[in-house]
Amino acid sequence: MKLLPLFLLLTLPAVxxxxxxxxxxxxxxxxxxxxxxxxxxxxxxxTINGYPVTSIGTYAFVYDFSLTSITIxxxxxxxxxxxxxxxxxxxxxxxNSVLNIGSGAxxxxxxxxxxxxxxxxxxxxxxxxxSGLTSxxxxNSVxxxxxxxxxxxxxxxxxxxxxxxxRIGSAAFAETSLTSxxxxNxxxxxxxAAFIDxxxxxxxxxxxxxxxxxxxxxxxxxxxxxTLIEFPxxxxxxxxxxxxxxxxAAGAFNDCLNLSSVTIxxxxxxxxxFAxxxxxxxxxxxxxxxxxxxxxxxxxxCTSLTSITIxxxxxxxxxGAxxxxxxxxxxxxxSSVASxxxxxxxxTGLTGVSIPDSVIxxxxxxxx
Numbered sequence: 001m002k003l004l005p006l007f008l009l010l011t012l013p014a015v016x017x018x019x020x021x022x023x024x025x026x027x028x029x030x031x032x033x034x035x036x037x038x039x040x041x042x043x044x045x046x047t048i049n050g051y052p053v054t055s056i057g058t059y060a061f062v063y064d065f066s067l068t069s070i071t072i073x074x075x076x077x078x079x080x081x082x083x084x085x086x087x088x089x090x091x092x093x094x095x096n097s098v099l100n101i102g103s104g105a106x107x108x109x110x111x112x113x114x115x116x117x118x119x120x121x122x123x124x125x126x127x128x129x130x131s132g133l134t135s136x137x138x139x140n141s142v143x144x145x146x147x148x149x150x151x152x153x154x155x156x157x158x159x160x161x162x163x164x165x166x167r168i169g170s171a172a173f174a175e176t177s178l179t180s181x182x183x184x185n186x187x188x189x190x191x192x193a194a195f196i197d198x199x200x201x202x203x204x205x206x207x208x209x210x211x212x213x214x215x216x217x218x219x220x221x222x223x224x225x226x227t228l229i230e231f232p233x234x235x236x237x238x239x240x241x242x243x244x245x246x247x248x249a250a251g252a253f254n255d256c257l258n259l260s261s262v263t264i265x266x267x268x269x270x271x272x273x274f275a276x277x278x279x280x281x282x283x284x285x286x287x288x289x290x291x292x293x294x295x296x297x298x299x300x301x302c303t304s305l306t307s308i309t310i311x312x313x314x315x316x317x318x319x320g321a322x323x324x325x326x327x328x329x330x331x332x333x334x335s336s337v338a339s340x341x342x343x344x345x346x347x348t349g350l351t352g353v354s355i356p357d358s359v360i361x362x363x364x365x366x367x368x
Contacts, residue, residue: 022048023057031055031080040088041069044076056083058102063087072098079105081124094120101127103146112155116142123149125169140164145172147191152176157200161187168194179234183220185209190220195230197255202234216242228252235259238284243267248275257281264288271298273318280304289313294321296341303327310334317344324348333359 019037022030030053035042042061045053053073058080061067067087072079074097081102084092089109094101096117103124106114110132116123118139125146128136133153138145140162147169150156156176161168163184170191173181179200183190185207195201203218214223220230227247231239236258241248243265250272253259256279264271266288276282278301285299289311296318299305307330308322314334319341322328328348338358345353 020048022053024049024051025054029054031057032060033057034059035061035064035067038066040066042067043071044073046073046075054078056080058082059085061087078102081105082107084109093117100124103127104129106131122146125149126151128153134158136160138162138165143167145169147171148174150176167191170194171196173198179203180205180218183207183210183213183215185211188212190229193230193251193254195220195232196251198233199257200234201232204230204232221245231256231259233257238262241265241268246270248272250274251277253277253279255279260284262286264291266290271295273297274300276302278302287311287314292316294318296320297323300324306330308332310337312336315339317341319343320346322348 020032021034022032024030028051030048030051052075054075055078060083062082063086065088068090072095074095077097077099079098079101082104084106085104086108089111091111091113093115094117096119098117098120100122101120101124104126107126107129112132112134116139118141120142122144123142123146126148128150129148130152132155134155135158137160142162142165144167145165148171151171151174153176159181161184163186165184166186167189168187170193172194175197177200178198180203182205204215204220206213206215212223214221214225216225218232221228225244227249228245229249231253233256238261240263246267247270248268251274253276254274259279259282261284263286268288269290273295274297276299277297280303282302283304285308291314293316294314297320299322300320301324303326305325305328309332312334315336316339321344323343324347326349331353333356335356337356340359
């Protein structure tokens with residue numbers, strides 16, 4: 001009877017090893033390529049065949065719905081792309097040894113919490129997208145936060161971004177339930193629409209020591225406060241853009257469903273593409289007299305707009321500039337407009353539009 005536990009102890013490593021397929025790398029380290037077991041609780045071994053397990057490979061546990069718990073060895077430095085995509089994990093602790101979390105590594109998992117180790121440098125694109133996270137702390141070690149890293153984490157209400165982060169990728173926190181966020185001082189690059197469709201977000205704050213970005217009344221802008229970068233989707237009512245701004249970035253007000261009225265001052269000379277795209281409750285827009293171009297899709301799908309006056313300063317209307325504004329029935333086009341893009345007013349309620357003599361339409365160009 002006393003020999004049985006000893007026998008089990010001696011054979012345990014072989015049993016554990018048999019649950020994985022793996023490759024032996026040129027530097028005598030192991031990458032796990034696939035889990036072949038059926039346990040809901042899995043421990044990544046420290047070694048296989050005497051070599052340290054340093055990497056969990058691409059798709060190693062993908063769609064393993066029965067997996068509820070994973071213990072990752074302190075030897076692991078890399079978690080590959082989609083390694084745990086779509087698994088049944090209920091909680092995750094990423095050890096301090098891990099340097100890189102691959103693209104989609106924990107996407108489509110339903111766990112509410114994750115502990116990210118203090119050694120992680122890079123969090124890949126879609127790494128935690130569509131997961132059940134409610135709160136997350138990104139440690140100071142992280143430098144790069146990938147595109148869509150936490151996209152569609154609908155339950156995510158709280159995030160702490162570590163001081164080491166330098167890049168926040170495009171749509172990194174899109175479609176979350178954040179109410180506020182603070183950009184730390186070392187961030188030098190924020191991708192497009194980093195907080196798009198965050199309908200509870202009322203403030204994007206920036207550390208005053210940041211050399212590239214700032215915030216005014218919760219609105220994200222560049223350090224000089226001349227370019228309005230992103231308007232929080234949770235702010236409601238009327239908004240008058242301050243007179244110090246000269247530029248509105250592409251997509252700056254994209255999907256701001258709570259915005260009802262906006263005044264663009266004469267100081268603004270440039271509006272980026274799709275700047276007010278799908279502001280579906282926007283009923284009133286006043287455009288300043290310094291705008292030269294209303295670019296592609298600028299007011300596309302602003303379905304509550306009923307009338308618009310395009311000032312004499314505007315010379316160009318981009319493709320689809322007011323497309324799909326279903327209730328738009330009245331448009332006054334300024335006398336300086338020389339070019340009207342394809343479908344500029346397509347899908348509106350206009351039955352006709354008066355085009356100034358200054359406009360030159362290319363053959364085949366469709367305005368309505």
